[in-house]
Amino acid sequence: MTNTSTLNRVERACADLLRNGQAVTFTAVAAHTGLGRTTLYRDPMIRAVIEENRHRAAASGTLTGLTDEIATLRAALDTLAASVRRHEEQLRKLTARKS
Numbered sequence: 001m002t003n004t005s006t007l008n009r010v011e012r013a014c015a016d017l018l019r020n021g022q023a024v025t026f027t028a029v030a031a032h033t034g035l036g037r038t039t040l041y042r043d044p045m046i047r048a049v050i051e052e053n054r055h056r057a058a059a060s061g062t063l064t065g066l067t068d069e070i071a072t073l074r075a076a077l078d079t080l081a082a083s084v085r086r087h088e089e090q091l092r093k094l095t096a097r098k099s
Contacts, residue, residue, distance in 0.1 A: 004033070006033075006046070007045060007046065007049065009033045009035070010029060010033055010035070010040070010046050010049050010050065010060060011049055012035045013028075013029045013032035014029060014049065014050060015053075016032065017029070017032065017053075018053065018056075018057055022073050023054075023057065024050060024053045024054045024057050025054070026050060028084035029050055
């Protein structure tokens with residue numbers, strides 16, 4: 001299980017690499033954090049963070065990358081809107097019961 005401190009170190013390393021125009025690789029993140037590459041590969045949460053940052057770096061600025069990001073944001077917004085509608089309905093039912 002990944003502890004929060006380790007995950008934050010990896011996220012900071014990825015952000016630093018991107019900000020400095022460097023490629024986000026497992027080797028670069030390992031050097032930046034002091035963690036072993038094996039640790040980065042084996043931990044699913046850490047691996048997901050690195051893979052996501054690698055994908056963002058590769059897709060940033062391209063039309064396909066922007067289209068993918070818009071589609072992802074649109075899906076997230078739809079999910080959030082559905083959740084809000086469900087909560088509003090629950091509130092209406094609870095308010096009606098009290099009356």
